Amino acid sequence: MFGIVGWGAYVPRYRIKTEEIARVWGKDPKTISKGLGIVEKSVPDLDEDTITISVEAARNALARAGIDPKDIGSVYIGSESHPYVVKPSGTVVAQALGCTPELMVADLEFACKAGTAGMQIVLAQVMAGMVKYGLAIGADTSQGRPGDALEYSAAAGGAAFIIGPKPAVVIEDTYSYTTDTPDFWRREGQDYPKHGARFTGKPAYFKHVINATYGLLEKVGRDVSEYDYVVFHMPNAKFPIKAMKHFKIPKEKYLPGLVVTKIGNCYSGSSLLGLSAVLDIAEPEQKILLTSFGSGAGSDSFSLLVKDKILDVQNKAPKTRDYIEKNKEYIDYGMYVKLRKKLKI
Amino acid sequence: MRNVAVVGVGETAFGEHWEKSLRALAVEAGIAAIRDANIEGADIEAMYIGNMSAGKFIGQEHLAALAVDQAGLVGIPSSRLEAACASGSLAFRQACLAVASGEYDIVIAAGAEKMTDLQTEDVTTTLMGAGDQEWEGWLGMTFPGLYALMARRHMYEYNTTREQMALFSVNGHKNAALNPKAQFPFEITVEDVLNSPLVADPLRLLDCSPVSDGAAAVIIASEDAAKRFENPIWLIGSGQATDNLALHDRKSLTSLRATKIAAKKAYEQAGISPEKIDVAEVHDCFSINGLIALEDLGFCERGKSGKFVEDGNIERGAAVSINTSGGLKAKGHPVGATGISQIIEIVKQLRGECGKRQVPAEFGLTHNVGGTGATVVVNIFGKELKERWV
Numbered sequence: 214m215f216g217i218v219g220w221g222a223y224v225p226r227y228r229i230k231t232e233e234i235a236r237v238w239g240k241d242p243k244t245i246s247k248g249l250g251i252v253e254k255s256v257p258d259l260d261e262d263t264i265t266i267s268v269e270a271a272r273n274a275l276a277r278a279g280i281d282p283k284d285i286g287s288v289y290i291g292s293e294s295h296p297y298v299v300k301p302s303g304t305v306v307a308q309a310l311g312c313t314p315e316l317m318v319a320d321l322e323f324a325c326k327a328g329t330a331g332m333q334i335v336l337a338q339v340m341a342g343m344v345k346y347g348l349a350i351g352a353d354t355s356q357g358r359p360g361d362a363l364e365y366s367a368a369a370g371g372a373a374f375i376i377g378p379k380p381a382v383v384i385e386d387t388y389s390y391t392t393d394t395p396d397f398w399r400r401e402g403q404d405y406p407k408h409g410a411r412f413t414g415k416p417a418y419f420k421h422v423i424n425a426t427y428g429l430l431e432k433v434g435r436d437v438s439e440y441d442y443v444v445f446h447m448p449n450a451k452f453p454i455k456a457m458k459h460f461k462i463p464k465e466k467y468l469p470g471l472v473v474t475k476i477g478n479c480y481s482g483s484s485l486l487g488l489s490a491v492l493d494i495a496e497p498e499q500k501i502l503l504t505s506f507g508s509g510a511g512s513d514s515f516s517l518l519v520k521d522k523i524l525d526v527q528n529k530a531p532k533t534r535d536y537i538e539k540n541k542e543y544i545d546y547g548m549y550v551k552l553r554k555k556l557k558i
Numbered sequence: 559m560r561n562v563a564v565v566g567v568g569e570t571a572f573g574e575h576w577e578k579s580l581r582a583l584a585v586e587a588g589i590a591a592i593r594d595a596n597i598e599g600a601d602i603e604a605m606y607i608g609n610m611s612a613g614k615f616i617g618q619e620h621l622a623a624l625a626v627d628q629a630g631l632v633g634i635p636s637s638r639l640e641a642a643c644a645s646g647s648l649a650f651r652q653a654c655l656a657v658a659s660g661e662y663d664i665v666i667a668a669g670a671e672k673m674t675d676l677q678t679e680d681v682t683t684t685l686m687g688a689g690d691q692e693w694e695g696w697l698g699m700t701f702p703g704l705y706a707l708m709a710r711r712h713m714y715e716y717n718t719t720r721e722q723m724a725l726f727s728v729n730g731h732k733n734a735a736l737n738p739k740a741q742f743p744f745e746i747t748v749e750d751v752l753n754s755p756l757v758a759d760p761l762r763l764l765d766c767s768p769v770s771d772g773a774a775a776v777i778i779a780s781e782d783a784a785k786r787f788e789n790p791i792w793l794i795g796s797g798q799a800t801d802n803l804a805l806h807d808r809k810s811l812t813s814l815r816a817t818k819i820a821a822k823k824a825y826e827q828a829g830i831s832p833e834k835i836d837v838a839e840v841h842d843c844f845s846i847n848g849l850i851a852l853e854d855l856g857f858c859e860r861g862k863s864g865k866f867v868e869d870g871n872i873e874r875g876a877a878v879s880i881n882t883s884g885g886l887k888a889k890g891h892p893v894g895a896t897g898i899s900q901i902i903e904i905v906k907q908l909r910g911e912c913g914k915r916q917v918p919a920e921f922g923l924t925h926n927v928g929g930t931g932a933t934v935v936v937n938i939f940g941k942e943l944k945e946r947w948v
Contacts, residue, residue, distance in 0.1 A: 244755050410677055416576040 215339050216380030216517070218280065218346065219526060221273020222489040223266050224370035224476050224536040227256040229549045231365050237546045238360055249365055250450025254477025256544060257354045257369035259552055263292040266352040266482070267306045270373040273530035274348070275310060278375045282311040285375065286344025288318045289334055291327025291351045291481045292371075293399070293406075295320050306350070317344070324397060325446055326507025327351060328372070328481040333387055333513060335376045346377035353480035358405035359555055366449055368477030372485035372533070381523040382492060382501070385516040386433050390425035397508035408508075414452070417510050422446065422456050425512030426504045433516045440516075441499040442466055444487035446506035447473035469494060475537050488517075490533035497521045559658040561943055563790035566595020566777030567902040572890030573741040575771040580616055580672035581628045587773035587895075588629050588668055595777040595787065599629065602777075603662040605636040606653040608645035608669035609894035614684040616672050625668065642688030643843060644928030645669060646774065646897025647935035651798055653778050663783040669899070670773035671892035681769050685893070688929040690804035702766060702844065704805050704930050706758035709846035711811040713760065715861065718849065720760055722864030724751035726848040727764050727887050729872055734884025736915040741770055741890030751845075765845040770890035774898035776905070781943070791905045794921075795830075795938035797823030803932045812861075814931035817854035821936045824923075825856075828938040832856035835938070836919035837879040837907045839900035841927035842886050851925050852880070855936070879917040882907060897926040901937065908941050 232242035328351015335347025352371025396417035568590025646669030842848030
């Protein structure tokens, strides 16, 4: 029986409101805010990136796991904003956490779902006995071209999960659904991603999230109504809510994990921050369903069962909602341009 | 010249066909029309296909050959017709003229467009090819912009209101809600239109027809050949006309001269007046163009279209049932397919096959516009072929 022994979140403290971005571009803030379901989004400071976010989140995960960092045999960071194109983020994070030198490290990329891909890899390693514990992280300082629809949602944050034996949350099973679907991409050397506008909906997000979820349910032989919490990837609030409605999942089961409304889309960190927020409040014997989505495209679906041990670890690190609600500072578009290094002269 | 009739119709649903290519859509519509007519491919003597810009939308030219190849009809003559959003109607007219001339007895006329492979801004640029690129396009004009100018002028000259324009979209959606082939089969309110995002002042998103994929096809037969079909619908009048390509060269921004010329010809051929038309599909690429069409086609007086719509005259079963299919706004507007799709709706109305959106109809009209009105085709259809119409 393997699963999550410790989890941790991190979200930068700066926020920019949807209406502030809309003001600059001459758009109607109400229409955009209502359309996307995003009130404000997180913005990283000048010295924050995928590596620093990963370190913060992983330290929280370590605090909950209460294990020796040297027992972590592998570190995989999923992100589409690794600070270096060549040179891994994972080595910096592993060194900062004290896991080096006897471990496996690699950076992962699968648009918004590389974090859950990392979870599957370390789960497999743990199950195979290759490592005692593995660390999987999903973190991003995602990019949105000025004036593009993505600018209202592209945010920063991440979550880390240590997977191993005697878990607080058992990973019962996982199922993936993957196809070649070019809905969103960023080529080498490009600062901002491109997307297929409405093509990102039905044939991309919905097809993969819904099919992966059905696939998992069939694999574990459960009805979706048996789950106490459900988290889907959140590029905005509109998409996951529509997918939740497809499965007739009531609000009280998905609102705790719907973190996008207050922080935006943290890409590789998005569904994992939702999961982290749910784990912060979950009770023993509750069941959690998680389905990520990454453009390109694919979805990883997980069935999780909460154990008694969760009560011992929940309060050992800051909660996800603390990062979302507390200590936040609003910035205007000018500051946002500076922090995101958008000004090119 | 011989009389001609439509003896078979078929079309795809209009919408975002992410998993179907242009050729797949065209073949789907063509097979549906052949089945509807209960003929075989070998009966078809020629093909005419309307398409605006497959070259820019999907990088494919030489569409006439592609369509005939994919349909398994290699050998017969095939022609592609282009007049921007009126391409479908041009294909139909050329097909009808070829049959009327005595050259063929049975031909197929189709229209197809695959627009969703491009991003919105590229679609807007491609569609601008229907205007005057040198004098309008390169100066930054877009089609929403051009029609916004027409809307502004109509509001200025005739006190047409924002609400009256919105009502045209509301009517289309009300009908589309009953059309399984429609891209937007749901109702909207005037408030929905007025609160939708601004596109080009005063036009808002719900004043504008969408980007769509789709194809439509009809089988056309000569009078002698048509007699062996169950329910032929006769083309009793047809007119095609042109105007200056660029908007600024026109005498009026609030009337399409080409519509008036084409309509006059069609009414004269049919020997009927506008009051006799029971059902019409008019070219509402933008709500304002729907209003202008009502005036130019003679359904109401010049400048009175807003009030005409407000008084409920375009609703199903009213003075003239307008856009029972949903129109370009709500049924969808895959530009090359639109003209043929309009004809299909009128044929089905006259056959009595429109289910919940059926209206009592003896005469139907289609109005298809290219660009801002530089090409217009008007067709009038009747259930029967009688001397009194001539």
